[in-house]
Amino acid sequence: MAGSRKIELTEALALGSEWRHMCFAILYAPDPRMLFGRIPLRYAVLMEMRFDGRLGFPGGFVNSQKRTLEDGLNRELLTKLGEAASAFSVERTEYRNSHAEDTTHVVAHFYAKRLTLEQLEAVEAGAPKAKDHGLEVLGLVRVPLYTLRDGVGGLPAFLENSFIGAAREVLLEALRDLELVEPGSVLNFKRHSFRQPSLNS
Amino acid sequence: MAGSRKIELTEALALGSEWRHMCFAILYAPDPRMLFGRIPLRYAVLMEMRFDGRLGFPGGFVNSQKRTLEDGLNRELLTKLGEAASAFSVERTEYRNSHAEDTTHVVAHFYAKRLTLEQLEAVEAGAPKAKDHGLEVLGLVRVPLYTLRDGVGGLPAFLENSFIGAAREVLLEALRDLELVEPGSVLNFKRHSFRQPSLNS
Numbered sequence: 561m562a563g564s565r566k567i568e569l570t571e572a573l574a575l576g577s578e579w580r581h582m583c584f585a586i587l588y589a590p591d592p593r594m595l596f597g598r599i600p601l602r603y604a605v606l607m608e609m610r611f612d613g614r615l616g617f618p619g620g621f622v623n624s625q626k627r628t629l630e631d632g633l634n635r636e637l638l639t640k641l642g643e644a645a646s647a648f649s650v651e652r653t654e655y656r657n658s659h660a661e662d663t664t665h666v667v668a669h670f671y672a673k674r675l676t677l678e679q680l681e682a683v684e685a686g687a688p689k690a691k692d693h694g695l696e697v698l699g700l701v702r703v704p705l706y707t708l709r710d711g712v713g714g715l716p717a718f719l720e721n722s723f724i725g726a727a728r729e730v731l732l733e734a735l736r737d738l739e740l741v742e743p744g745s746v747l748n749f750k751r752h753s754f755r756q757p758s759l760n761s
Numbered sequence: 762m763a764g765s766r767k768i769e770l771t772e773a774l775a776l777g778s779e780w781r782h783m784c785f786a787i788l789y790a791p792d793p794r795m796l797f798g799r800i801p802l803r804y805a806v807l808m809e810m811r812f813d814g815r816l817g818f819p820g821g822f823v824n825s826q827k828r829t830l831e832d833g834l835n836r837e838l839l840t841k842l843g844e845a846a847s848a849f850s851v852e853r854t855e856y857r858n859s860h861a862e863d864t865t866h867v868v869a870h871f872y873a874k875r876l877t878l879e880q881l882e883a884v885e886a887g888a889p890k891a892k893d894h895g896l897e898v899l900g901l902v903r904v905p906l907y908t909l910r911d912g913v914g915g916l917p918a919f920l921e922n923s924f925i926g927a928a929r930e931v932l933l934e935a936l937r938d939l940e941l942v943e944p945g946s947v948l949n950f951k952r953h954s955f956r957q958p959s960l961n962s
């Protein structure tokens with residue numbers, strides 16, 4: 561979100577009715593497997609390719625006058641991800657942070673929900689049958705949490721993709737704070753600003 | 762592919778045994794739906810998020826000594842995409858072009874396969890059960906072929922993502938040559954080299 565600022569939830573909930581609220585969920589699950597038999601995957605973390613060609617988290621607008629943020633988020637997840645999202649529900653305790661954009665009067669609330677790998681796989685399997693598939697949602701992808709030997713492939717290359725709003729920053733914070741990557745490793749990525757010219761030439 | 766050059770198929774097949782061959786398929790299907798009720802989707806075109814955090818086409822290494830390129834490609838599609846790939850087979854007539862990289866002695870052959878939307882949806886639905894899912898393949902996404910009113914969202918933003926090797930160039934050529942986008946519109950994207958700073962800040 562261009563020009564967004566972090567705000568407290570209480571402050572966000574006190575914003576006037578000219579503000580619209582969005583809620584998004586970082587869905588993740590422990591994955592014990594190894595890539596190529598030697599690189600620990602650690603966790604499966606889901607993001608979605610959006611209709612606008614950018615990566616973001618599943619979720620959407622919530623009518624905060626009519627229902628709680630979490631009720632609205634769980635409804636959005638059903639629309640965006642399909643029936644497998646009814647196997648769990650995102651709660652207030654899983655709230656992480658909020659980002660407000662003053663120019664558009666949109667405030668985005670982020671949650672992180674830990675699933676079992678089976679629940680997360682069910683979300684992936686069911687997503688192509690969701691109402692918004694092929695329209696607002698172009699597909700789900702897992703985030704590679706490792707860095708390959710070349711120092712670029714994996715999470716660093718993934719972070720060079722286009723993200724919507726605060727999604728990239730929220731992802732990095734969640735990876736660090738939930739310890740989905742090894743402590744300290746995300747700080748290094750934050751300083752990266754390389755872009756391999758050959759990749760987009 | 763950094764430093765890759767286009768070569769003719771006959772030239773590629775005459776390369777010495779120190780060269781390794783890869784084959785990839787652009788799977789696409791007509792999609793008559795409208796985004797937001799007003800933006801024609803035209804086609805669903807599949808790409809995959811790879812283990813290295815970059816977008817590419819499904820496929821992989823082929824032992825060109827043991828079998829034809831197309832046999833090898835169809836085997837790779839089964840591993841990467843699962844059983845739904847057995848409902849069709851990519852043929853020599855669907856070959857498009859080859860890109861050779863002299864430094865690594867790897868030559869990549871690209872094919873474009875037109876499916877029905879039902880076949881493509883079956884590939885998406887089956888992909889999470891494929892052998893490589895969550896390992897070498899992190900998810901399938903459709904390419905947005907339209908441009909939103911802001912002139913950035915849609916295909917332009919998608920093209921700002923990280924791609925592997927010649928995948929971005931191959932995608933653009935296929936969109937133009939197969940007329941998956943309106944004639945002339947891809948040429949404009951080729952000149953784009955913007956990058957919204959806010960997206961990755």
